[in-house]
Amino acid sequence: MSPDQVYPPREDTYLLARAAISEAGESDFVxxxxxxxxxxxxxxxxxxxxxxxxDINPHAVKAARSEGLDVVRxxxxxxxxxxxxxxxxxxxxxxxxxxxxxxxxxxxxxxxxPDGRSVIRQFAEEVSGHLSPGGRVLILVxxxxxxxxxxxxxRKQGFQVDIYQKERVYDEDLVVLKCSMKTGG
Amino acid sequence: xxxxxxxxxxxxxxxxxxxxxVVEEDESEILEGSLYCSACGVSYxxxxxxxxxxxxxxxx
Numbered sequence: 397m398s399p400d401q402v403y404p405p406r407e408d409t410y411l412l413a414r415a416a417i418s419e420a421g422e423s424d425f426v427x428x429x430x431x432x433x434x435x436x437x438x439x440x441x442x443x444x445x446x447x448x449x450x451d452i453n454p455h456a457v458k459a460a461r462s463e464g465l466d467v468v469r470x471x472x473x474x475x476x477x478x479x480x481x482x483x484x485x486x487x488x489x490x491x492x493x494x495x496x497x498x499x500x501x502x503x504x505x506x507x508x509x510p511d512g513r514s515v516i517r518q519f520a521e522e523v524s525g526h527l528s529p530g531g532r533v534l535i536l537v538x539x540x541x542x543x544x545x546x547x548x549x550x551r552k553q554g555f556q557v558d559i560y561q562k563e564r565v566y567d568e569d570l571v572v573l574k575c576s577m578k579t580g581g
Numbered sequence: 582x583x584x585x586x587x588x589x590x591x592x593x594x595x596x597x598x599x600x601x602x603v604v605e606e607d608e609s610e611i612l613e614g615s616l617y618c619s620a621c622g623v624s625y626x627x628x629x630x631x632x633x634x635x636x637x638x639x640x641x
Contacts, residue, residue: 448586448589452635457631458629458631461629461630461631466582466583466586467582467630467631468582468586468590468631468632468634469631469632469633469634469635470593470633470634470635471593471635471636474593474634474635474636475590475591475592475593475625475632475634475635476589476590476591476634477588477589477590477591477596478589
């Protein structure tokens with residue numbers, strides 16, 4: 397394994413893990429997309445929650461499996477059907493220009509495309525097809541990526557979006573957004 | 582991967598069902614094997630307990 401090719405748990409990871417543990421019900425089946433080190437999924441599993449973890453990075457899936465998790469290597473929802481009661485995602489969100497790309501596995505955990513929202517946009521378009529009725533999404537967003545813009549992406553897909561938790565880390569605000577499918581709509 | 586995961590997984594290309602083949606299994610899960618999509622004619626490997634469901638070309 398190459399640990400330097402896997403995003404290590406940081407403030408954003410801990411914030412999303414706390415939110416996920418608080419949100420997940422004991423009978424929920426949770427999907428963590430882009431699990432990286434597996435920290436969030438393992439925190440859920442240790443709380444007695446059933447969880448499946450995915451990542452595109454071959455080093456990350458090995459790291460997550462060594463934490464005792466059920467792991468699938470895939471790209472967002474490609475090989476995943478569901479349904480899940482809760483989907484948790486700490487996405488790559490750093491705005492990255494083409495000439496800044498270095499093309500390694502760790503970059504998959506960071507590179508959000510030119511506006512930082514490329515992966516989030518695709519995730520927002522696809523996630524509802526993998527949720528059970530009443531299913532929810534928890535996603536971490538940074539002020540670097542734009543809260544309003546990300547909230548708009550999910551509202552466009554028919555989600556009700558609320559700020560679940562917020563934390564200031566150095567010069568960056570981190571929020572966890574909770575996206576719920578509107579019922580009866 | 583645990584056998585119970587099979588209904589949750591699908592072919593990453595056509596989203597169809599996958600057929601499980603087991604090479605090595607312990608008391609709790611499948612360690613080596615494959616997931617085959619008959620519609621696409623593609624076999625996705627399970628290695629060290631991890632299914633790899635990234636799109637790939639048809640097997641020879």
